[in-house]
Amino acid sequence: MLETSTLSAREIALRVLRQLEAGQATCDRLLQDLLSRLSLPAVERGLAVELIYGVERWRGKIDWILAQVSRYPLVDLTPWIRNILRLGAYQLLFLERVPASAAVNEAVKLAHRHGHPGTAKLVNGVLREVERRRENWKVLEPGGDPAHTLAVTHSHPEWLVRRWIRRWGLEKAAAICATNNRIPPTTVRINTLRVDRDEVEKLLSREKVEFFRCSLFREALHLNLHGAVTALTAFQKGLFTVQDEGAILVAPLLDPAPGDRILEICAAPGGKTTHLGERMENQGEILAVDRSRRRLSLLEDNCRRLGLTLVRPLASDILSRALSEGLWEKVLVDVPCSNLGMLRRNPDARWLHREEDLERLPVTQLQILRSAGDYVAPRGVLVYATCSNEKEENEGVVSQFLQENPGFHVESVMPFLPAEAAGAVGRSGYLEVVPGCGEAGGIFAARLRRS
Template sequence: MGRRGSGGEVALDPVRRLALEALLRAEEQNSYVNLYLQTRLAESNLHPREKALVTEIANGVTRWRLYLDWVLSRFCKTPLDELPPIPRNILRIGAYQILFMGSVAAPVACNAAVELTKALSHPGMVALVNAVLRRVAENKDNIPLPDRDREPARFLSVKYSHPEWLVERWLKEWGWEETEALLRANNEPPPLVLRVNTLKVSVGEFLELLEERGVSAEPCKFAPDGVVVRGGDKGEALKLVRKGLAYAQDESAMIVTHILSPRPGEKILDDCAAPGGKTSHIGALMQNQGEILAMDVHEQRLKLVEKTCKRMGVTIVRLVPADGRSAWLFLSEKVDKVLVDVPCSGTGTLRRRADARWRKSPELIREMAGLQYELLRGVAPLVKVGGVIVYSTCSLEREEDEEVVRRFLERHPEFEPEETRQYLPRPIPDCEAEFGAIRLFPHRHGTDGAFIARLVKRAEGRVEE
């Protein structure tokens, strides 16, 4: 709601105005809501509670945009895509508060939207915004959805605000119950998970440091060096991250490195290494003994690896600016193990970024699968006989996971799949995938979605041109 200025005029609510600004910027310039807010909130004088509210509104509207538009279209005679961007996004902000934020009374949400519209749009939009939002408030407990039996994909798409093409894929692959559980999990904000830097502190000591700062946390379920922050000021936890005592990293990413099973004294290649989270984890598990070759095609991004490893106290890293698709042309030495944590569509991490689901496409999945295969074959000649490649993605799509591994094994018979589960630091239920690999799900395991396969080299092979 607007605030009265000294002259009686209404001063615009800075929280909703900044949320609107972020949404408009994302829509008009294709920018990322979270990245834009990081900069703008750091510059603002808003109270921390107000900053949290800006973030909740902007991310909530972005995440639930499809459902919000479905609801608004029930009560708005003008098609939403024909409305100007400002009133369209003001309607979304108002509807999100009415439908999802029990802490905001419907009249407050309506009045705040009206004041924003008065100030930023033309007079004809004020009555429309007011009428539509009041009807949303009156009918919020009786919103019709697409027919579940006749249009199952559309029903789930609208109800859980995911692209229909992606819901169709998952229904075909995973079935109704699994897909609905996954969609629901993607709309739950993920916890802050930290990997403890065991080069500097033990997990027990780190938990004590958090407790001293009023932060409640508990050990991760599957990764022995991870902790999950459950309460308190996350800013206090992140101060310890900046000191190099921990690294913000999902548990699934920690499990990837444990499956690689680095040992002191080994030589390990980390392909696609930036920004260095897994590189620094490899260094910790190697106890800073041996050598890590951190490769990335973007030399600038290798500086992030260098910065991360310096902060974490990892001293055994050699930076290799090179394209992993031709890794064998840039390195002459053989290595014991290779981590190929490839760029991917990221469909296993949709809960992490509010706008991620709207930036995916079937074309992206096909494009990524081609790149992933090229990266995997590019490192094959560098592996010693008896050595290992761990291939991992944060995608749930078979084209990027099993099919890439299948294609690689067909063309590289010198490699065989290993039973990945035997390298897990702790048992994980219901994670089996083809080729001895594992797949993690947000709704099953409480982690980001991930696919992890371990391939062992049994003989020398040819270089694939």
């Protein structure tokens, strides 16, 4: 049962931002847990979500501006006061519908609640100075080299911007950063077991939902929503599921067909699982393995809503316990990754990692891929996927796996993609979707065949 909340949108946003900075969970997880427990008016709920995602998206730029006007380094302030300043500054700089007086006054109230009269005075002074110099912030000149300037103006970690400039050049790196800061639409994949795209479009039109068609995949739409997608009739009837446009391209790489037996590792929360099931026309078997029981429960909820009965969820850690399920003709492994390809949809991910994580993560990813390879039958197919564009997590892991397992070889993903997505196939035959390709986030996938 939902509890009626006495917390304001700003208080909720502050608490989530405080937890995010402490590394307690991801933005999606914290918001889902909090909003599932609280009964909030739609306006307050919308403002809380806007504030949280907005601050995380623009945190780097906001921190640079705050550093120009505050006598105290942000790092010396308590996490509460630091995030109150960020909340206030975000409203002053990015939310024209919020009066400056309201942004400042509400921040001062929060500072009294989570600090003392001295910190409240500090918050008041800093935010009023941010507002007074508002015109100065429209064109920032942070100095330093182009990478530093790009990192500040587009609010990305400098180490990541430098990597992208080395790999793609300044112009493309800047374009990716700009794409990551655009608020994404809600992308939905049509449940072809129940309906076609035209019918969903008619239903959305009756509910006065703005939408446009995906450029990479025919059975998908982008929605411009002002409320929760779960409130839509089409969602409640299981006529679509929410999934990134790039991620939609992964399941078809297995070439799923009715009657197949498919093993999916790291399956939850089930976006690719349900796509496989729809392609299989709900005939056959999918063993969906994930170590998180909580996330598997989300997968089960999705399957029930979409009418899929061929999925068998299994809570298991593939690295610590072998499966007793024999070999499979088709195996999909969507490994835990840096999520750096999804910064547009998950802006907090840009602050979660450091460059050294790109040495640590591939170790685990390779271990998982090795384990997945053990379950592939002779002449079977193994698809490896991430939501990252970083080579260490992608080509690096696949290359090392192939060196260790000469019985596997790469097959081009081209024959399994719609013609509209042909430009996302790299020279080595991998799927390489970069932010800016349609409305998609960054996705990598390799199709491997066992001899």
